[in-house]
Amino acid sequence: MNKIFWPVLLALTVSACSTTGSKEATVEDRTGSGTAATTPSAGAESTGVSGAGVAGSALPGDASDPRKDPASPLSKRSVHFDFDSYVVKDEYRPMLEAHAGYLAAKRDARVILQGNADERGSREYNLALGQKRAEAVRKALAVLGVSDAQMEAISFGEEKPRNEADTEEAYAENRRTDVVYGDE
Amino acid sequence: MIENPTPMLRAVLLFPLLCLAWLSAPFSAHAAMEIQVIGGAANKIAVAMVPFQAAPGQPVPALSQIAGDDLERSGRFRRVGLEGAPQPVAPAQVDYSVWRGKGADALVIGRVAALPGGRFEVRFYLLDVIKRTQLAGYSYNISAGQWRATAHQIADIIHERLTGTPGAFSSRIAYVQKQGKRYELKVADADGQNPRTIVRSGESVISPRFSPDGKRLAYVSFEDRKPVVYVQSLQDGSRRKVAAFKGSNSAPAWAPDGRRLAVVLTRDAASQIYLINADGSGLARLTRGGHLDTEPVFSPDSKTLYFTSDRGGSAQIYQMAVSGGEPRRVSYSGSYNVSPAISPDGKSLAYISRDEGRFRVVLHDLASGQIRALTDTTRDESPSFAPNGQAVLYATVLGGRGILGTVSLDGQTRARLSESGVDAREPAWGP
Numbered sequence: 001m002n003k004i005f006w007p008v009l010l011a012l013t014v015s016a017c018s019t020t021g022s023k024e025a026t027v028e029d030r031t032g033s034g035t036a037a038t039t040p041s042a043g044a045e046s047t048g049v050s051g052a053g054v055a056g057s058a059l060p061g062d063a064s065d066p067r068k069d070p071a072s073p074l075s076k077r078s079v080h081f082d083f084d085s086y087v088v089k090d091e092y093r094p095m096l097e098a099h100a101g102y103l104a105a106k107r108d109a110r111v112i113l114q115g116n117a118d119e120r121g122s123r124e125y126n127l128a129l130g131q132k133r134a135e136a137v138r139k140a141l142a143v144l145g146v147s148d149a150q151m152e153a154i155s156f157g158e159e160k161p162r163n164e165a166d167t168e169e170a171y172a173e174n175r176r177t178d179v180v181y182g183d184e
Numbered sequence: 185m186i187e188n189p190t191p192m193l194r195a196v197l198l199f200p201l202l203c204l205a206w207l208s209a210p211f212s213a214h215a216a217m218e219i220q221v222i223g224g225a226a227n228k229i230a231v232a233m234v235p236f237q238a239a240p241g242q243p244v245p246a247l248s249q250i251a252g253d254d255l256e257r258s259g260r261f262r263r264v265g266l267e268g269a270p271q272p273v274a275p276a277q278v279d280y281s282v283w284r285g286k287g288a289d290a291l292v293i294g295r296v297a298a299l300p301g302g303r304f305e306v307r308f309y310l311l312d313v314i315k316r317t318q319l320a321g322y323s324y325n326i327s328a329g330q331w332r333a334t335a336h337q338i339a340d341i342i343h344e345r346l347t348g349t350p351g352a353f354s355s356r357i358a359y360v361q362k363q364g365k366r367y368e369l370k371v372a373d374a375d376g377q378n379p380r381t382i383v384r385s386g387e388s389v390i391s392p393r394f395s396p397d398g399k400r401l402a403y404v405s406f407e408d409r410k411p412v413v414y415v416q417s418l419q420d421g422s423r424r425k426v427a428a429f430k431g432s433n434s435a436p437a438w439a440p441d442g443r444r445l446a447v448v449l450t451r452d453a454a455s456q457i458y459l460i461n462a463d464g465s466g467l468a469r470l471t472r473g474g475h476l477d478t479e480p481v482f483s484p485d486s487k488t489l490y491f492t493s494d495r496g497g498s499a500q501i502y503q504m505a506v507s508g509g510e511p512r513r514v515s516y517s518g519s520y521n522v523s524p525a526i527s528p529d530g531k532s533l534a535y536i537s538r539d540e541g542r543f544r545v546v547l548h549d550l551a552s553g554q555i556r557a558l559t560d561t562t563r564d565e566s567p568s569f570a571p572n573g574q575a576v577l578y579a580t581v582l583g584g585r586g587i588l589g590t591v592s593l594d595g596q597t598r599a600r601l602s603e604s605g606v607d608a609r610e611p612a613w614g615p
Contacts, residue, residue: 084499084520121543122522122536122565123390123610124435125492125499127411128448128455128478131432135454154410155432155450159388166584 066102067181073098079137081175083118086132088140096137099179100144107150110182113137115155116162118171127157130177137177229346231255232264232288232313237273237295239304245296247306250335254353254375255342257590258574259597264288275309275318283313290319290346292338303327308338310345319345332378352570356614357577358392358401359588362607369403371418374570374613376588376601382416391435394614395442400462401614402426402436402445413447415462426464437480437489439506446470446480446489457491459506470508479523482506483530490514490524490533501535501548515548517555523566527573534558534567534576545578547593558595568613577613 067074076095079088088096103109115134117126134153141151163170233252238244255261264286272278273295283291294308303325310320320341324334336353343351353374361368361379369389372379383389387406394401395415402415411434416423427433431450438445443462448455457471457480471477475495482489486506493502493511501515501524515521520538527534533548537555542562548555563581570577575590586607591598601608 120563121499121520121538122479122492124448124479125476125522127390127432127434128476131450131455132476156406157390157411159390159406166581 067184074102077179078176079133079179080172081133081177083171083175084129086129086136088136092140096140097144100141100146103141103146103150107147110150110152111141112180112182113141113151113153114178114180115153116160116174116176116178117158118174119158119161119166120171123157123159127155127159130155130157133175133177137179228262229260230264230287230289231261231342231346232266232269232283232286232291234266234269234271234273234291234293236293236306236308237271239296239298242296242298242304245306245331247294247296247308247331247335247338248292250332250375251292251339251342251353254336254339254351257375257597257599258343258351258353259592259594260343260347260574275311275321278311280311280313280316288313290342292342294338299325306334310342332373336373336375349574350572352572352574352613355571356394356398357588357601357611358394358403358614359579359608359611360389360392362586362609369401371401371614372601382418382421390610392610392612393436393438394612395438395462396440396615397442398615400442402438404434404436413445415445424464426462427458427460427467429467435478435480437482439482440484440486446482448478448480457489470506471504471511477502481524481526483526484528485530490526492522492524501533514550521546525568525576527569528571529573534569534578536564536567545576545591547576547595556595558591558593559589559598561589566610566612568611570613571615577611579609579611 066072069075073095079092081087099111103111113134115130115132117130131153134155138151138153142148158174161174163173233248236245236247252263256263269282269286270279272293274293278291278293291311291313292308293311294306297305299305306324306326308322309318311317312319322341326334333354339353340351343349343353355374356371357374357376358369358371361370365386367385367387367389368381369383369392370379370381382401383405385405385407389406390404392401392403399419400415400417402413404411404413411432412425413427413433413436414423415426426436426445427447427449429449429451432455433447433449435448436445444459445462447458447460449458452469454474455476455478456469457477459468459470460466470489473495475493477491477493480489480491488503489506490501490503492499495511496513498519499522500513501521502511503514504511514533515535518537518539522536524533524535531550533550534545535548536543537546543564544561545558545564545567546555547558558576559578559580561580561582565579567576567578575592577588577590579586579588586609588601588608588611589598590601
């Protein structure tokens with residue numbers, strides 16, 4: 001991974017989301033007396049802009065962006081995995097080839113590969129597993145010719161489930177890597 | 185078992201619950217968490233807990249109730265019914281034959297006196313009913329905010345005098361509560377009461393870990409849209425980012441000296457274990473490879489790290505020297521063993537094991553290799569040992585929401601610490 005580009009990508013991503021308002025954590029004082037007194041969050045902590053992952057969506061009739069065309073494999077963004085697995089299945093090859101082609105043609109386009117896990121088991125293990133799932137997609141795209149500088153793999157573990165139901169279908173839906181473009 | 189206690193058991197359990205809610209009301213402004221003692225072993229010490237005599241004009245203190253709940257939750261004690269018995273407040277008033285007749289092995293009595301300045305004096309006595317002797321007698325000068333702390337100290341003394349092992353009732357726990365899309369990192373007493381929020385966030389918080397001296401809490405926050413390891417003072421609330429490298433930063437584990445942490449980073453490769461000073465300096469990589477290593481925990485002698493790895497093809501517990509070297513596999517049964525916690529004596533591990541689709545807390549004796557399931561739930565996570573090594577705190581899911589529970593090491597006594605209407609997860613037992 002290109003080490004110089006990542007901060008730029010992060011900055012772009014953060015600024016794209018900063019309009020959602022700051023959501024940084026509030027730190028509270030716990031004095032020895034056992035009373036919890038709220039203190040204003042430290043100035044140093046208020047710099048972290050944590051937007052709520054707002055993703056732009058195409059307006060109806062926006063035919064200019066092939067990524068928004070439901071008929072295009074580029075509109076497919078999720079690679080799903082088996083339980084406790086980070087093997088990218090063959091069925092995702094057409095979709096990944098389409099994204100690889102798009103990224104090769106548009107060298108200024110960037111993607112974040114967001115790995116996720118279902119909610120069963122350890123949160124820390126799932127965080128690591130989500131990273132492996134993101135990395136697996138990153139490597140598949142790299143094999144298809146995508147530049148490392150255009151990609152970053154991150155994990156949300158089981159912290160951002162798409163489907164919060166407690167069913168096998170929900171688990172399967174949550175075991176995935178999403179391909180998210182930096183300009184979306 | 186948790187869902188369906190027998191009617192008799194329910195009646196026995198509900199009575200103390202109601203008393204607790206009523207008695208503790210004057211002393212706590214916080215919503216009470218429920219305590220449910222689920223089962224128990226045969227050989228318990230029978231203790232008669234006589235309500236402490238209130239100071240004139242003051243409400244009856246919940247001291248003996250809180251201390252009795254503590255003792256019962258440990259699995260080592262059962263409370264003896266007090267029906268019809270006199271209620272002595274000093275040793276000279278005790279008629280031992282009455283308590284022997286009720287099957288009590290020990291008797292706890294006490295009284296409260298009001299002191300100038302809104303303070304109170306609490307006196308309590310622990311008496312051996314069989315030998316008819318006093319085992320302990322203490323006096324406390326407390327403020328009105330110290331009822332619960334005093335009750336936990338009394339329970340600690342009773343536990344130590346009657347079992348030979350110190351109690352862990354004055355210790356604290358940390359956990360994360362989720363309500364809607366809001367996350368709160370909380371620190372509470374070991375019985376789940378008296379919770380105080382130390383971090384609020386709109387993004388997830390996981391993996392809180394107390395420093396060995398209990399003064400700081402390391403945790404992982406997603407507030408920067410990715411996992412970052414923080415260390416926060418529990419005294420003044422100040423905090424710093426200890427690991428905020430490129431990629432993911434997670435799974436903090438304190439070294440026993442409190443000066444270093446093991447953390448898991450993805451800055452160089454897949455999740456790998458690193459050592460870092462508590463001020464964020466001195467990063468050193470410990471594990472290497474393309475596999476996944478996470479959830480490190482130091483042995484009490486600081487020499488060994490236990491951790492979870494998929495290097496053998498499935499999630500298993502490994503150990504390696506903190507000084508480096510080849511990891512050695514520790515867990516062998518099953519295809520998913522994660523989240524190791526080491527007992528304070530270093531002799532056993534508690535971890536989560538998947539067996540026939542159930543995720544349960546198991547206890548692994550390192551010398552014999554013997555493994556026992558401690559729970560009968562199906563979605564257990566995040567085990568950690570009590571500071572005295574006598575119980576394990578864990579999270580599980582019941583009725584669709586996350587709850588916290590403790591289980592004695594024999595698996596026979598399970599208690600539930602939970603607040604209604606919220607999701608509690610990621611517990612850690614601290615000093």
